[in-house]
Amino acid sequence: MQKASPPSIDVLCAGGTLTIPQLTLPARAWRILEMALLYVAAPFAVDRAVHGEGVPVFIALLPVLAVVVVFLAIDRSFSLRRELSRGFSFAQLGSILAVFAVGGGAVAAYVAHYHPALFLEFPRNRPETYQRIMLLYPLMSVVVQELVYRTFFFHRYGVLFGGAWWLAIILNGVLFGLGHVVIGTPLAVYGTMATGALFAWRYAMTRSFWAVFLEHTLWGALVFTVGLGRYFFTGVGILSWR
Numbered sequence: 001m002q003k004a005s006p007p008s009i010d011v012l013c014a015g016g017t018l019t020i021p022q023l024t025l026p027a028r029a030w031r032i033l034e035m036a037l038l039y040v041a042a043p044f045a046v047d048r049a050v051h052g053e054g055v056p057v058f059i060a061l062l063p064v065l066a067v068v069v070v071f072l073a074i075d076r077s078f079s080l081r082r083e084l085s086r087g088f089s090f091a092q093l094g095s096i097l098a099v100f101a102v103g104g105g106a107v108a109a110y111v112a113h114y115h116p117a118l119f120l121e122f123p124r125n126r127p128e129t130y131q132r133i134m135l136l137y138p139l140m141s142v143v144v145q146e147l148v149y150r151t152f153f154f155h156r157y158g159v160l161f162g163g164a165w166w167l168a169i170i171l172n173g174v175l176f177g178l179g180h181v182v183i184g185t186p187l188a189v190y191g192t193m194a195t196g197a198l199f200a201w202r203y204a205m206t207r208s209f210w211a212v213f214l215e216h217t218l219w220g221a222l223v224f225t226v227g228l229g230r231y232f233f234t235g236v237g238i239l240s241w242r
Contacts, residue, residue, distance in 0.1 A: 015206075169204060
């Protein structure tokens, strides 16, 4: 990691990335190992802690979050202020809303048609809890997930992919799905793989934390609203319908 250059539009990086390192072969190998530990080994360790030892999921996730926060705090090639100051265009907003309208509408229609007993069960049967989740989910979950899986991932590991944006986006989606293995349902893993790839693509296009924050919030709200929330909660340490 001897030299660094300012980021360009052709290089995968975070919105808050100030410089792009030119990695030596050992440095690249280290970052790949680091990525595997953080995004593959850690989720399975969290799953073991939650379901094997009964540790509340938020407590089990704290070491992972701490590692990311420390890395970003001490990294002089990253600026959190710059990351959080980047907005996105009206065209991107339109794209976010259009994708959500089509995809979210299809999901809602599917649940309503094939699983009518589940449709809107949360807002209908537990309105107070539903309102709290709608308020707290973006602040306590979306912010953390996007910081770890988009901001940190693209800042720290984007350089590994060169011009292979598609590979970074697919891998990010897969890793995002693995990050939800603790929930214990296939739908949670595969569903978040798909949305994770969408969020990764959006971030690569905009380099905007707030663009993916908005998109992630919309899709999360959809899940809890249309009746799929039971498949996206773990039973240890947080609310469960099981």
